[in-house]
Amino acid sequence: MTEARYFEPETVDEVVALLAADEDAKCVAGGASLVAMMNARLVEPSQLISLRHVEELQKIELNEDGWLQIGALVRHCDVVIAAELTEGNQVLSQAAGLIANPVIRDMGTIGGSVGHFDPAADYPVALAALGAEIEIAGANGRRSVPAGEFFIDWYETALAPSDLITSIRVPPAPVGSAGIYEKLAKVQGDMGIAMVAVVMAMAGDAINYLAVSVGGCGPTPIRLPDAEQALIGGSVDDAALQDFSNKLVAASDPVDDVRASAAYRKVLIPRFVAQAIDKAKAKLGEAS
Amino acid sequence: MSSSETIALKLNGEVREAAAGPTTTLLEVIRDQLGLTGAKKGCNQGVCGACTVLIDDKLARACLSLAVNSVGQDITTIEGLTENGEPSPLQQSFVDNGAVQCGFCTSGMIVSSHALLQANPQPSIDDVRDGLSGNVCRCSGYRKIIDAVRGVAGD
Ligand SMILES: Cc1cc2nc3c(=O)[nH]c(=O)nc-3n(C[C@H](O)[C@H](O)[C@H](O)COP(=O)(O)OP(=O)(O)OC[C@H]3O[C@@H](n4cnc5c(N)ncnc54)[C@H](O)[C@@H]3O)c2cc1C
Ligand code: FES
Ligand code: FES
Numbered sequence: 001m002t003e004a005r006y007f008e009p010e011t012v013d014e015v016v017a018l019l020a021a022d023e024d025a026k027c028v029a030g031g032a033s034l035v036a037m038m039n040a041r042l043v044e045p046s047q048l049i050s051l052r053h054v055e056e057l058q059k060i061e062l063n064e065d066g067w068l069q070i071g072a073l074v075r076h077c078d079v080v081i082a083a084e085l086t087e088g089n090q091v092l093s094q095a096a097g098l099i100a101n102p103v104i105r106d107m108g109t110i111g112g113s114v115g116h117f118d119p120a121a122d123y124p125v126a127l128a129a130l131g132a133e134i135e136i137a138g139a140n141g142r143r144s145v146p147a148g149e150f151f152i153d154w155y156e157t158a159l160a161p162s163d164l165i166t167s168i169r170v171p172p173a174p175v176g177s178a179g180i181y182e183k184l185a186k187v188q189g190d191m192g193i194a195m196v197a198v199v200m201a202m203a204g205d206a207i208n209y210l211a212v213s214v215g216g217c218g219p220t221p222i223r224l225p226d227a228e229q230a231l232i233g234g235s236v237d238d239a240a241l242q243d244f245s246n247k248l249v250a251a252s253d254p255v256d257d258v259r260a261s262a263a264y265r266k267v268l269i270p271r272f273v274a275q276a277i278d279k280a281k282a283k284l285g286e287a288s
Numbered sequence: 289m290s291s292s293e294t295i296a297l298k299l300n301g302e303v304r305e306a307a308a309g310p311t312t313t314l315l316e317v318i319r320d321q322l323g324l325t326g327a328k329k330g331c332n333q334g335v336c337g338a339c340t341v342l343i344d345d346k347l348a349r350a351c352l353s354l355a356v357n358s359v360g361q362d363i364t365t366i367e368g369l370t371e372n373g374e375p376s377p378l379q380q381s382f383v384d385n386g387a388v389q390c391g392f393c394t395s396g397m398i399v400s401s402h403a404l405l406q407a408n409p410q411p412s413i414d415d416v417r418d419g420l421s422g423n424v425c426r427c428s429g430y431r432k433i434i435d436a437v438r439g440v441a442g443d
Contacts, residue, residue: 003291003309003310003311004309004310004311005310006310006354006356028354028357030352031352031353031354031357032334032349032352035313035334035351035352035353035354036333036334036352038311039313039332039333039351039352040332040333048310048311048354050354050356050357052357075346077346100422101337101421101422101423102347102400102403102404102418102419102421102422103337103340103347103348103349103400103422103423104334104349104422106346106347106348107346107347107348107349107352107353188417188418188421189421189422
């Protein structure tokens with residue numbers, strides 16, 4: 001085995017040039033997933049490109065268009081406390097707070113989690129519910145990919161080997177919305193069996209905004225915008241919710257794994273979604 | 289850089305030199321080269337917490353940190369938490385509360401507890417459980433570990 005080479009570039013362009021020159025090169029953010037895989041000899045990168053001196057990736061910034069731009073290197077612990085994430089957008093800080101444990105939250109970064117894309121990861125579920133965008137720098141310049149198009153299949157994203165995630169952009173929270181992120185795991189700190197993110201707003205008893213994303217139950221987070229839309233204007237009544245949940249179950253494609261069986265996950269989805277919507281409703285009640 | 293070269297690490301307030309290649313972990317350097325064996329290699333996967341250290345005052349798994357990527361940062365291991373060579377109140381509390389059985393998890397438990405107490409000097413039982421949720425004790429002495437952490441809280 002030839003030993004890897006190590007670089008510490010300072011700009012996005014330098015990182016992209018290094019990635020483009022060698023497709024077995026890997027960037028290192030928090031190292032929480034990459035170094036674990038290296039220790040297990042699941043990957044042997046030819047080059048390690050540390051992102052730690054790339055200034056552009058470190059900040060959280062409110063853009064002029066009202067979107068919140070979270071640099072790829074922002075750690076989970078800082079997303080937990082990001083004051084800019086208000087109302088429904090709190091699903092992102094809630095998700096960050098349920099990742100692993102305090103040590104991993106101090107190390108891991110949002111760009112690393114999104115780039116690695118474990119199908120049981122927490123951020124993708126929240127980002128899908130929020131309609132966030134993944135900002136990417138690549139060999140052909142910069143582009144922006146909506147979360148719904150970014151996560152493609154098991155461990156497959158829209159990233160090319162020479163692409164770098166520069167930031168995650170989160171749209172302004174729907175006015176008056178509340179967010180609930182829930183994760184069911186065998187023990188605290190484990191990867192989830194299933195996750196759900198709900199962003200909801202109501203006018204009186206009627207739903208006037210709804211986004212629901214379900215994770216851990218297929219290759220990518222499940223969202224059904226048409227079915228969400230059909231609930232707008234109605235109340236959160238049991239029959240409509242049951243019909244919605246059935247559609248989510250039909251769209252799911254869970255597998256049997258060490259955490260739970262596929263059949264268990266299908267039973268879980270309706271209850272889990274109903275519980276999260278109930279909690280969102282209760283939260284809206286408290287706020288009003 | 290490619291193969292092994294000499295790096296300087298800021299470890300427990302001192303500059304220490306070591307040889308590291310791009311894939312050498314911080315845990316390998318501090319244990320195997322610098323002889324600080326408080327941090328343990330349990331899983332080498334980030335799961336058990338036995339290797340937990342502080343890097344720039346944030347918790348980190350030494351087994352998932354590349355040594356070269358830690359140059360210039362302030363690294364604190366369990367050895368660095370002693371006060372003038374004496375056990376800190378937190379360390380002493382682990383002894384007094386019988387929170388150490390085989391001791392394999394203890395360094396990581398204390399480093400994580402130290403960070404918890406910095407942020408939250410009077411943690412509830414649930415706060416301690418949350419704070420130590422990334423540290424596994426195979427001897428399963430959690431109750432006494434929680435007592436030890438709460439034993440120093442706020443005094
Ligand atoms: C014990 C343990 C428990 C965990 N539990 C959970 C959990 O419950 N929920 C959860 O969601 N996650 C969990 N994780 C994963 C954790 O969130 C990681 O921090 C995250 O997946 C990777 O982030 P990182 O910054 O450490 O990335 P790294 O490990 O540095 O990189 C991971 C991968 O992403 C690539 N990459 C890094 N940054 C970028 C970028 N900017 N652009 C493109 N590619 C990039 C790397 O090249 C590498 O392939 C856990 C990890 C461990 C070790
Ligand atoms: S050895 Fe690092 S977490 Fe287990
Ligand atoms: S004391 Fe033995 S592992 Fe905790």
